[in-house]
Amino acid sequence: MRIRLRVNGREREVEVAAGDRLLDVLRDGLHLTGTKEGCGEGECGACTVLVDGRPANSCLVLAAQMDGCDILTIEGLAEAGRLHPIQEAFVEAGAVQCGFCTPGFVMSAHALLAATPNPSDEQILEALEGNVCRCTGYAKILSAVRRAAAQLGTRDPSREAA
Amino acid sequence: MDYLRVTSEPDLAEALSVDGAVPLAGGTDLLVKVRAGVARPGLLVDVSRVESLRGLSRSQDGLSIGAALPLADLLGDAAVRDAYPLLATVLRSLGSTQIRSRATLGGNLANASPAADGALALLAYDARLTLASRAGSRALPLREFFRGPGRTALARGEYVHSITLPAPDANQAFFFHKVGRRRALTIAIASVAGLLSLEDGVIVDARIAAGSVAPTPLRLAAVEDALRGCRLDAALARAAGDSASREVSPITDVRASADYRRDVTGELVARFLSTALRASS
Incomplete structure (x- = not known):
């Protein structure tokens, strides 16, 4: 069946099979390979994208259900060749090791900061609870999100689209 | 499909x-x-x-x-x-x-x-x-x-x-604890949710549900019945925990043994009641 969806602000029309996941459409159909498949069961969060502004595991979303939906992936964050402040904060805080989990963490952080610009540490941890890093730990990731929140808080709010 | x-x-x-x-x-x-x-x-x-x-x-x-x-x-x-x-x-x-x-x-x-x-x-x-x-x-x-x-x-x-x-009851004390390997995204080894209504230290109503300790999520009806009308004290909390361990029918699987699940259920029920006791006194 054909579905129409908006991906990173661009209208797309794709042919999907009933069993295809949103993850398959993004990676194989649209070649947006920044979204990663880790566990394929919703446990690791590497495939996190925003669906109508909410974080979701794209491995657990049936593509056919996405007709008419608005999807934001990691590729949609940078503007005009400049990293998004959340991405910059991850780089500056050294919150990246192998990098496989990073797109998912960044997307979860993005959903958090759109809804809660000045989150407590507890709110950050709750927002990231569905993302797993297997290289090291979470201290630098936590500090990256704090840094991003501070950075975004000083920006003109109109620049930060939901 | x-x-x-x-x-x-x-x-x-x-x-x-x-x-x-x-x-x-x-x-x-x-x-x-x-x-x-x-x-x-x-x-x-x-x-x-x-x-x-x-x-x-x-x-x-x-x-x-x-x-x-x-x-x-x-x-x-x-x-x-x-x-x-x-x-x-x-x-x-x-x-x-x-x-x-x-x-x-x-x-x-x-x-x-x-x-x-x-x-x-x-x-x-x-x-x-x-x-x-x-x-x-x-x-x-x-x-x-x-x-x-x-x-x-x-x-x-x-x-x-x-x-x-049903319409909410603002006087109910509530309790929930899930025991698992980590806090997020965990499938419970055992979990207990409870609501308790007390009047002058006496249990008017107790509702206790337990998960991962039987073929289905269930209410611990025998424990609840035994609690109704009793004065809540530390001994009652322990006794209720013991009888909760007996009321469940867990299995051993990859996450935990049946014995451990019984113990945990009893501990959680006792903790529910002792927490409510502390809060009420």
């Missing part, structure tokens, strides 16, 4: 009357089962855009929650969180932020996992279900819904329409 999106309940009921048709809401349980080959539906009937299954309505009888309302929407309602703090606490521990964006109470119940977190809060609140099909609708207490792991009272072609909680 085919996919069909419906936008009305008559169309849903019609679609589900076909052999092999299964409702799909958030998909967070069902799609994992489909990919693992554990579930082989012939037709996925997408209910996520049936507006009448996504409602949230209050009346003097209580709160009615549409079966296909995402948990994030339910948790986003401050009035629901205030009126039903046990439900909010339990749902915040269900899955992860990503899962709660899409998962629904109807799905949590119909999936009928013995470890279903959402079911525990709903059992403690004495939730009633409205089930519907082409033949009409019927009401069923949640306690009569679960029939075994993955098995429910849903007849062929029937779906969960809504979940109704």
Whole structure:
């Protein structure tokens, strides 16, 4: 069946099979390979994208259900060749090791900061609870999100689209 | 496997009357089962855009929650969180932020996992279900819904329409604790949810639900009966814990042994009561 969806602000029309996941459409159909498949069961969060502004595991979303939906992936964050402040904060805080989990963490952080610009540490941890890093730990990731929140808080709010 | 999106309940009921048709809401349980080959539906009937299954309505009888309302929407309602703090606490521990964006109470119940977190809060609140099909609708207490792991009272072609909680009781103390390997995204080794009403130190009503310790989520009716009318003290809390250990029928699996699950259940029930005792004195 054909579905129409908006991906990173661009209208797309794709042919999907009933069993295809949103993850398959993004990676194989649209070649947006920044979204990663880790566990394929919703446990690791590497495939996190925003669906109508909410974080979701794209491995657990049936593509056919996405007709008419608005999807934001990691590729949609940078503007005009400049990293998004959340991405910059991850780089500056050294919150990246192998990098496989990073797109998912960044997307979860993005959903958090759109809804809660000045989150407590507890709110950050709750927002990231569905993302797993297997290289090291979470201290630098936590500090990256704090840094991003501070950075975004000083920006003109109109620049930060939901 | 085919996919069909419906936008009305008559169309849903019609679609589900076909052999092999299964409702799909958030998909967070069902799609994992489909990919693992554990579930082989012939037709996925997408209910996520049936507006009448996504409602949230209050009346003097209580709160009615549409079966296909995402948990994030339910948790986003401050009035629901205030009126039903046990439900909010339990749902915040269900899955992860990503899962709660899409998962629904109807799905949590119909999936009928013995470890279903959402079911525990709903059992403690004495939730009633409205089930519907082409033949009409019927009401069923949640306690009569679960029939075994993955098995429910849903007849062929029937779906969960809504979940109704009785009017809230602001004087109830509540308790929830899930024991697992980590806090987020964990399948419970054992979990206990409870509501307690005290008057002058005497237990007027106790409702205790336990998960992952029997073929279905269940209420510990014998423990509750023994508590009603008793003065709450430390000895009673310990005794209730001991009898809770006896009332459950856990299995040994990859997550924990049956003996450990019995011990944990007893400990959690005792902790529930001793916490309520401390708070009341």
